Amino acid sequence: xxxxxxxxxxxxxxxxxxxxxxxxxxxxxxxxxxxxxxxxxxxxxxxxxxxxxxxxxxxxxxxxxxxxxxxxxxxxxxxxxxxxxxxxxxxxxxxxxxxxxxxxxxxxxxxxxxxxxxxxxxxxxxxxxxxxxxxxxxxxxxxxxxxxxxxxxxxxxxxxxxxxxxxxxxxxxxxxxxxxxxxxxxxxxxxxxxxxxxxxxxxxxxxxxxxxxxxxxxxxxxxxxxxxxxxxxxxxxxxxxxxxxxxxxxxxxxxxxxxxxxxxxxxxxxxxxxxxxxxxxxxxxxxxxxxxxxxxxxxxxxxxxxxxxxxxxxxxxxxxxxxxxxxxxxxxxxxxxxxxxxxxxxxxxxxxxxxxxxxxxxxxxxxxxxxxxxxxxxxxxxxxxxxxxxxxxxxxxxxxxxxxxxxxxxxxxxxxxxxxxxxxxxxxxxxxxxxxxxxxxxxxxxxxxxxxxxxxxxxxxxxxxxxxxxxxxxxxxxxxxxxxxxxxxxxxxxx
Numbered sequence: 001x002x003x004x005x006x007x008x009x010x011x012x013x014x015x016x017x018x019x020x021x022x023x024x025x026x027x028x029x030x031x032x033x034x035x036x037x038x039x040x041x042x043x044x045x046x047x048x049x050x051x052x053x054x055x056x057x058x059x060x061x062x063x064x065x066x067x068x069x070x071x072x073x074x075x076x077x078x079x080x081x082x083x084x085x086x087x088x089x090x091x092x093x094x095x096x097x098x099x100x101x102x103x104x105x106x107x108x109x110x111x112x113x114x115x116x117x118x119x120x121x122x123x124x125x126x127x128x129x130x131x132x133x134x135x136x137x138x139x140x141x142x143x144x145x146x147x148x149x150x151x152x153x154x155x156x157x158x159x160x161x162x163x164x165x166x167x168x169x170x171x172x173x174x175x176x177x178x179x180x181x182x183x184x185x186x187x188x189x190x191x192x193x194x195x196x197x198x199x200x201x202x203x204x205x206x207x208x209x210x211x212x213x214x215x216x217x218x219x220x221x222x223x224x225x226x227x228x229x230x231x232x233x234x235x236x237x238x239x240x241x242x243x244x245x246x247x248x249x250x251x252x253x254x255x256x257x258x259x260x261x262x263x264x265x266x267x268x269x270x271x272x273x274x275x276x277x278x279x280x281x282x283x284x285x286x287x288x289x290x291x292x293x294x295x296x297x298x299x300x301x302x303x304x305x306x307x308x309x310x311x312x313x314x315x316x317x318x319x320x321x322x323x324x325x326x327x328x329x330x331x332x333x334x335x336x337x338x339x340x341x342x343x344x345x346x347x348x349x350x351x352x353x354x355x356x357x358x359x360x361x362x363x364x365x366x367x368x369x370x371x372x373x374x375x376x377x378x379x380x381x382x383x384x385x386x387x388x389x390x391x392x393x394x395x396x397x398x399x400x401x402x403x404x405x406x407x408x409x410x411x412x413x414x415x416x417x418x419x420x421x422x423x424x425x426x427x428x429x430x431x432x433x434x435x436x437x438x439x440x441x442x443x444x445x446x447x448x449x450x451x452x453x454x455x456x457x458x459x460x461x462x463x464x465x466x467x468x469x470x471x472x473x474x475x476x477x478x479x480x481x482x483x484x485x486x487x488x489x490x491x492x493x494x495x
Contacts, residue, residue, distance in 0.1 A: 038066045085374040085411040086367070094370060099403035101366050106347045106395040111280060111383040115337040117271035117289065117320070119329045121262035127236045129259040132211045135160030136251045138230050143259075145244050148327075149235040152216060155259060156246060157230040163211050167227045170204035174222060177201045239263040242331065264327045269300055269320040271337045273307055276381055278316055280341030281307075287320055288338040289329075298322050298329070300337070347393060348386045353401045354379065355408045363393065364400040364407050372400055374411050428453055428471040429460040448472055 041064035043049040043057035055064055089099065140156035143149055177198050208218055214234040221228070243260040252258075269289055273281065283304045290297035300320035307316035320337065322329065329335070354377075355362040361379055364372040377392030393399070400407050425436045439445050439454035444461045446453045448468045455461040464471045 038068060041066055086371065087364070087407055087410045088371045089407075089410070090370060094403075097403045097406045099407060100401055101398045102350065102353070102401040104347060104349055104389070104393050104395050104397045104399060106345055108345045109343045109348060109383060109386060111341050111343055113273075113277055113280060113337075113339040113341055115271040115273060115318070115339065117269040117335045117337040119331055119333040119335065120268045120270055121242070121264065121331055122266050122268055122321070125237070125239070125263035125266065126242070127239070127261045127263070128257055129155070129233060129236065129261065131158070131252045131254055131256045131258065133160045133162040133254050134252065135162070137246055137248060137258075140246055140248050143241055143244065145241055147241045149239065149241060149261060151235055151238050152214065153235045154232060155235055156233040158212075158233065158252075159230050160211075163208075163213070163231060164227065166204065166207050166211060167221065170201070170208060170218075170221065171225050171227070173201040173204045174225065233258060235259075235261060237261060237263050238265075240327070240330070262331065264324050264329070264331075267322055267324045267329050267331075268303075269322055269329075269335060269337060271318045271320065272310075272313060272315040273318040275309075275316055277341070278307060280343060281318060281339060282341075285339060285341075289320070289322055290336050290338075292334070292336055298324070302339075343381070343383070346380070347389045347395055349389055349393070349399060350401050351382065351385050351387050353399050353404055354387055355404060362408070363389075364404065364411070365393075366398040366400070372407055372411075374408075425454040427456045427460050429463050430456060 041051045041054050043064060049057060051064055054066070057064060089097075093099075135158050137156060137158050141154055143153075143155055149155070177200070205218055209215070211231075212233070213231050216234065217228065217232050239261040241259060242262050243257070245256070246258040269287075281302055283302050285302045287300040287302065288297050289300045300322040303319040303321055305319055307318045309315075310317050349363065353363055355364075356379075361377050362374050363377055365375050367373045375392055378390040380388035380390045382388070425434055425439065427434050434444075434454050434456040436454050439456070442458075444455040444458060446455070446461060446464060446468070448464075449472060451472070453464060453472070455464065
């Protein structure tokens with residue numbers, strides 16, 4: 001190679017080295033005209049860690065931030081303080097994916113309740129026909145369980161030797177009552193002290209009724225004065241026979257039940273009510289009662305009797321009273337019950353705004369134009385397309401209400417890139433979201449006051465253990481992401 005070629009090659013190498021030197025980050029920041037001078041790089045979560053070159057923090061994997069000689073903030077420092085999973089989207093992308101935001105509201109809400117109910121007889125309209133003495137059944141009608149009967153309809157007859165004496169006493173009382181008082185005195189017939197002939201006859205009537213004798217047969221006895229061999233059993237009311245426990249020739253003891261009859265002109269509906277919905281139902285409220293799949297309906301009224309708890313179904317039993325003309329509702333039928341109620345004022349969001357992953361429920365809060373921050377919330381009741389937020393949101397905040405699924409997908413990718421792969425927890429010291437599984441594996445977990453706390457590094461864990469009451473009752477991570485400036489001031493100056 002000649003001398004000229006050697007000189008040319010040396011010039012190229014020198015120029016290349018000069019250009020390469022200008023491209024180094026530290027050199028560019030220090031020597032470029034108008035550029036801000038970088039003193040060193042720090043971990044945004046732990047400013048005590050310094051590096052003479054850019055990169056990632058060894059403890060939590062976050063991008064190191066430059067510290068400038070003029071003391072001004074680093075570009076993008078606020079973004080570094082946002083929780084893992086924060087998404088920033090341009091206007092075109094938001095429009096393409098249908099992302100819309102809405103305002104969190106606190107207001108009362110009307111809610112319709114649809115309950116499953118079962119028809120039961122009104123207890124005040126159930127009649128039991130039973131035996132008032134020992135005896136035997138001599139004859140029975142063809143009435144069976146499920147038959148409709150009319151009041152005073154003949155159901156059967158029985159024989160009992162115990163009723164003969166009361167029958168004779170009634171006839172005697174009638175004879176005395178029919179005699180002229182002067183004739184009674186001539187014949188030496190006297191009436192017990194403190195009563196009269198008519199009162200004595202009435203007492204005998206009540207005694208016979210108590211022994212199961214019907215008013216119709218008593219009237220026949222008064223008219224004929226002929227003691228019957230058997231006593232009739234008659235229906236006490238119009239209604240449906242719920243049970244028949246009688247057969248011809250059957251011997252019975254005192255108190256034995258022959259028939260049980262329910263009047264169905266008014267019935268009860270017992271509906272299953274969740275405990276959280278009990279406050280929506282007021283006594284006297286009207287309800288629509290209908291058969292499943294049929295348009296015809298009846299109107300029911302919520303009873304004044306409070307709902308009672310059923311441990312078998314773990315629900316409250318709500319009673320409604322229904323006028324049942326035509327006996328359309330029969331015992332043990334199932335019906336649909338519709339009630340209108342109004343919930344007290346509550347913070348609510350659309351159901352589509354909520355990402356429900358079982359134990360973890362998340363919404364995306366707008367933190368600037370096109371920037372959405374994931375935030376955990378606790379939910380209460382759901383009604384229609386609204387869900388109550390018990391904790392985690394304040395009225396007036398703006399959240400994503402449409403396109404939430406796409407925002408959540410992007411958020412999960414961002415979380416994974418930040419090193420949060422599993423269930424996320426908030427470091428109470430620095431406010432950073434950390435992977436609970438990684439924190440456990442690294443030993444950066446502390447049990448305090450019955451709660452498990454996860455930390456991004458040993459430094460944060462040590463600071464927490466030194467003064468746990470300070471951090472557990474509202475340190476930098478008490479409300480992650482709500483105020484990045486406050487969180488940073490606590491991290492850097494709250495020593």
